[in-house]
Each structure stands twice: as structure tokens, then as C-alpha cells.
Amino acid sequence: MNAEFLAFSILSVFAIGGAVFFLNAGKVMHMAIALAFTFFSLAGIYLLLQAEFLAVVQVLVYAGGISILMIFGIMLTKPEEGAPSRSFQYHQWISLATVTGFFVIIMTIIYQTPILTPAGKETSASVKSIGSILFKNYAIPFELASILLLVALIGAIVLARKEQK
Known part of the structure; x- marks a missing residue:
């Protein structure tokens, strides 16, 4: 295991964790922070792929613009009177099992697929x-x-x- 794989693993866990937190957050402000966290993690993954331009665009457009849009959404909406229920329903367990199964299938396909890159065909x-x-x-x-x-x-x-x- 090299440092690049370790950095990719950490950034991907942060990106997925931020997206999951975004979907499960009860307050709009927490959602905006989780979304920005996810976008910054994706920018880090772009940097690992040596796509510096895409990383900068990711931060400027998405992490900056979408987060500001979310904050405007917070300011324009009225706060909810009641707190959302925090019980973990059966459909959430089914969703968790489905996503976990999908993740296992995708990772199995990725690790079993040979990646052939012809020498000298690199494009910048x-x-x-x-x-x-x-x-x-x-x-x-x-x-x-x-x-x-x-x-x-x-x-x-x-x-x-x-x-x-």
C-alpha cells in the first residue's frame, strides 16, 4: 500500500461520509457543511489524478457556489416548528443493505477488471x-x-x- 492509495482511500471515505451525512442531516446548515466537505474531498481526489484544473474548478464552482446557494436557501426558508424523528425505520435498513450490496458489487468488478493502458498514449x-x-x-x-x-x-x-x- 503506497501513500497515494492511502490518500485516495481517506478522501473517498470523507466524500462518501459527507454525502451520507448530507442525506441524513436534519438541519439545512448541517447539510450545507456536509456538501462542502464532500466537494472538497472530491477536489482532493482530482488532485490525486493530476487534474489540477478540475480540482480548482470543483472548489470554485461547487464548493463555493453551491454552498453560497445553500446559505441563501437557508435565509429564504422558514425554520421548521417540530424536530424530525430520529428513529431508524425499516426502509432505512433496506436502503443501507442495498447500498452496501451495490458497493460490494462495484468494488468486485473494479478489482477484477484488468486496466490496460498502452504505453505512450498519455494525454495531458x-x-x-x-x-x-x-x-x-x-x-x-x-x-x-x-x-x-x-x-x-x-x-x-x-x-x-x-x-x-
């Missing part, structure tokens, strides 16, 4: 090459995604204005 994804591909080959989907985000933003503003009146 620089910011210049990613930008070139994005704006030459995928310009229309990029613009459609930006229009979709703009429409979602306008819709959120309209919904927030209706609640104030």
Missing part, C-alpha cells in the same frame, strides 16, 4: 486544450447550458418575489 489536459475543445466542438451545448441556468435564476427570483407579496 491543459486549460488551453479544454477551452479549445469546449468553445470549438461544444459551443452550442455550452451556450444552451448557460441559457438554462439564466432561466433558472430568473425563475427563482420570480418565485421569491411572489412569496414576499
Whole structure:
């Protein structure tokens, strides 16, 4: 076991743990912290894969932007009157067993699959090459995604204005 495998194991456990905590948290603020924790762990995994650009984008866009969006969500929603029940229901046990089984199956497939990488076929994804591909080959989907985000933003503003009146 080398240091890279150990770092990957720790970061993946943190990412999965943050996601599970996000799903089971009772308060929105705890959810936002767990989500940011998950995104930072994923950025660490990107760094281990030598994808520095993706790690920085992960932190800037997701850990920064989504966390700020969650905080705005906290400010715009009313707190719940009653506390959620903390009993562990039977459907949660079924979900836990299903996820554990799925995890075992995926890990078995991953460890039994031979990974063949031809020598000399390494490609480096620089910011210049990613930008070139994005704006030459995928310009229309990029613009459609930006229009979709703009429409979602306008819709959120309209919904927030209706609640104030």
C-alpha cells in the first residue's frame, strides 16, 4: 500500500461520509457543511489524478457556489416548528443493505477488471486544450447550458418575489 492509495482511500471515505451525512442531516446548515466537505474531498481526489484544473474548478464552482446557494436557501426558508424523528425505520435498513450490496458489487468488478493502458498514449489536459475543445466542438451545448441556468435564476427570483407579496 503506497501513500497515494492511502490518500485516495481517506478522501473517498470523507466524500462518501459527507454525502451520507448530507442525506441524513436534519438541519439545512448541517447539510450545507456536509456538501462542502464532500466537494472538497472530491477536489482532493482530482488532485490525486493530476487534474489540477478540475480540482480548482470543483472548489470554485461547487464548493463555493453551491454552498453560497445553500446559505441563501437557508435565509429564504422558514425554520421548521417540530424536530424530525430520529428513529431508524425499516426502509432505512433496506436502503443501507442495498447500498452496501451495490458497493460490494462495484468494488468486485473494479478489482477484477484488468486496466490496460498502452504505453505512450498519455494525454495531458491543459486549460488551453479544454477551452479549445469546449468553445470549438461544444459551443452550442455550452451556450444552451448557460441559457438554462439564466432561466433558472430568473425563475427563482420570480418565485421569491411572489412569496414576499
